[in-house]
């Protein structure tokens with residue numbers, strides 16, 4: 001069931017088109033990733049879905065409600081974790097979450113219970129009475145999340161929630177995203193970290209210069225990727241006959257050999273790995289280690305745009 005529908009959405013800032021006829025759908029209970037380099041238009045797209053930024057053209061529906069004609073009803077259904085921290089340094093962690101809970105219309109016992117649940121969810125119960133000025137970057141990010149989810153919204157939108165934090169907090173946040181999804185929320189997650197998107201998202205839209213350049217599940221996008229797989233072999237010696245035989249193999253695109261390393265670019269190593277091993281053993285080459293690098297979303301982006309995600 002479609003939960004979010006973006007139809008040919010356009011946002012212009014003077015001469016710059018930051019979102020260019022963007023169309024995609026997100027189903028209920030998905031974790032949908034928006035992947036793109038800095039400045040691709042992810043935040044602008046998200047702000048328009050939340051009704052915080054006016055679109056110049058197009059339509060967005062959330063739970064069947066038009067953002068253009070009924071932004072208040074849309075806002076009631078969502079929680080936004082903004083890229084810039086939206087917490088008050090002079091309030092304690094608990095007071096911050098209480099403040100946002102009240103903003104979302106929670107009162108009395110319900111407010112208290114939901115604040116407790118949010119604190120527990122982000123692992124800040126023990127620190128609830130401390131001010132965030134004493135917190136690490138990761139703890140502040142977790143508090144930022146608690147403030148956005150206290151009202152337990154159906155839709156959670158997270159704009160680069162792991163920027164500038166340590167790996168442990170990053171993993172904690174990624175696990176929280178999965179848990180929120182399991183608890184019934186639909187999630188939109190933006191990032192320029194390909195690994196994060198690969199590990200948590202059910203489907204991904206890749207955007208560049210405001211345009212959607214690829215859309216599908218992680219596996220579908222990897223399958224679309226015509227980039228080669230790279231096999232690196234560290235060996236005891238490299239006879240030129242072996243290199244010649246590898247080079248003329250019909251499925252091997254390119255072979256390079258330097259000192260004790262052979263690099264092979266191939267369409268599908270799984271099928272032809274046997275052939276490679278056979279050729280090397282025929283020439284008495286002993287393999288010390290073997291590494292495979294599969295094509296990923298980063299290499300798909302590179303093949304579509306000629307640039308890396310973190311240019």
Ligand SMILES: Nc1ncnc2c1ncn2[C@@H]1O[C@H](COP(=O)(O)OP(=O)(O)OP(=O)(O)O)[C@@H](O)[C@H]1O
Pocket residue numbers: 013016017018036037038039040041042043044045083160192
């Ligand atoms: N208020 C604004 N005024 C003018 N240009 C803007 C404004 N906000 C964004 N832009 C421009 O629109 C483009 C898209 O920006 P946006 O913040 O949506 O990208 P992003 O993918 O979220 O990037 P980042 O990860 O760096 O936030 C960029 O070129 C940016 O400079």
